[in-house]
Amino acid sequence: MFEKGYVDGGYVRVPGEELFSFIVRVLLKLGVPEEHAKIVADNLLMADLRGIESHGVQRLKRYVDGILSGGININPRIEILREGPSYALIDGDEGLGQVVGQRAMSLAIEKAKDSGIGVVAVRNSNHYGIAGYYALMAAREGMIGISMTNSRPLVAPTGGVERFLGTNPIALAAPTKDKPFLLDMATSVVPIGKLEVYRRKNKPIPEGWAIDAGGNLTRDVEAVFNEGALLPLGGLGELFGGHKGYGLSLMVDILSGILSGGTWSRHVKNTNERKSEVDHFFMAINIEAFTPLEEFKERMTKMIDEIKSSKKHPDFERIWIHGEKGFLTQETRLKIGIPIYKKVLKELDEIADKIGVDRIGGV
Template sequence: MNKKKHKQLENTLIISETSLREFTEQVFLTIGCTAAHAKLAADVLIAADLRGIDSHGTARLSGYVRLWQKGRLNPSPEIRIIHETPTTATVDGDRGLGLVVAPYAMEIAIKKAKDYGSGWVAVRNSNHFGIAGYHALLAVKQDMIGYAMTNASPLVTPTFSKERMLGTNPMCYAFPAGAYPPVVVDMATSAAANGKLEIAQRNGYSIPDGWVQTKDGTPSVNPHELKSGGALLPLGGDRAHGSHKGFGLSATVDILSAVLSGANYGPWAPPFVAYLEPHPQPVGEGLGHFLGALRADGFRPLDDFKQHMDNWIHRFKNAEPIDKSQPVIIPGEPERAATIERKANGIPVVKSVFDDLLKLANDLSLPSPNIA
């Protein structure tokens, strides 16, 4: 590697979107994905990097490769509908990349919504699907309300427990607007996503109270706590701050994504990291997702809905702030701002992640990504 090629800012390298996208596509092609699947999978990961959700972008790339190396990920799946009604379907992902399986399922949901007003698709036998927002926004592009959620590796403890039972189980709701950008509520149902811990680990930071507990159930600010048998906490942290609500949201995602579809749920959900083996007695197949598309014009004229979405956004944006230097932030606004900035100036990649990409390039005999 020519070190002069890489612009370094503190512990971060600025990489061009084009270079990072091309490298990611090449990785997926190398493990056996079709050109179309490689392009789509790369698009999902790059979307996360552009939106500032660094924990779910190319930082995850080597994780997919390791799953493939362990034989737990099928790079050329035969994705198919296994159960269907006019407005619903269940999809088997054939152990494929969730980055590919989830958009396939959302397209089915969108088609059903166009025909019948709404479409709902449950997915089983899949893998990690990246950011939920990518899939929900596919519906928004069709002037529909989009829903996307997935269960995940069991790292989160229910309220009052010390046992890992649930994933970070993200959910996203995306609403189209008119003059304003869409409202995108994209969040984990745990107090923090596991990727936030990984970022803190790479940077040597401690984490806030209320994110994790030790294996004995006591609070901790150690970002390495999960490696010692600790657990992430539900959204809210503890009962006094509403962790039972976070637990309820996470349970909802798990049931819709996995119990409904026939995927593994709760503590049986397969881990994303390849060095941990799946549960020896699975209750379903792979990870599960749940995706939906809903036509706003099934309730009122689309233009009316968009006009009032704009009015909603405008009023909330102008709510009187506590501190005038910090106005109210509409869901999805920080991600949109990050996308504009990163498309113009390149994508910041933590050096440890870049080193991981370099190793991946070396292992797969690929050229490494270049700077912006």
């Protein structure tokens, strides 16, 4: 239980278990099976615990709207269409992306245990939350995990102004002797969720994130939502490598969409539309098939230690390793709660009232 009262610039801290419970009861009320509701809640909670506000509980409305509109199938028949010792193709039957994704990565892990590697492509799914959730599933099993997904068009290709690419994230996790290495990144400069955060706070976005409809760099978040576009990783043009982010985004579309027999970002729809056509790609690599697991962890740890102990730039206090900030943030938020922005909390209250469940905190 917590007392409402905004702190830290309009945020209120909510215990993680209360947030998890709220998500579950909302989804249960909408008819989602309990096991599936808990998978979605775990995914959203992990994002908020790790400080990825753009993919946490603020995404719940998207799923609620998708279920109410019929765009998300709450009882999907997830079907294996093709399968071999080290691969599978799955149809997600328009289910919740987290549920489809958890099933697919679990299958990839099982195949990797037997064959050394497991690759699972998925078509006909929905938004699956943070990519790192699935990569970490493999790392916890002593494997290297890779996860990626295409998404609706929000990003302009290098040399263009039209929304054509998705933010198409890529995640890779690998075990070490301590916390896993976790790279979890969009192939755009930022994910659209970050712009949604700035929009809620009525703040201008940093220059270099996006362009308006005419192709001009803009800090006006409304200009981006009004026929503007995000930029690929590397930014506008080729000078700082925008063409590389553009290429990485296409790589995700090839592995997630075209390989699976699904589609590519240009044709992916919103979650609340039927046949949103989101597609995923998962890979699990059994380290023991290549090298002893403990030796791999030792070498990973040594590499990380060497990087972190290398000479620092004068403007930086330390060198971070991918995933490290998230694990530290998670440890803190498990103790003191998760900061939820006031407009997000208001939105969650409205969801609770609309479908008839207790609000967060029972208020």
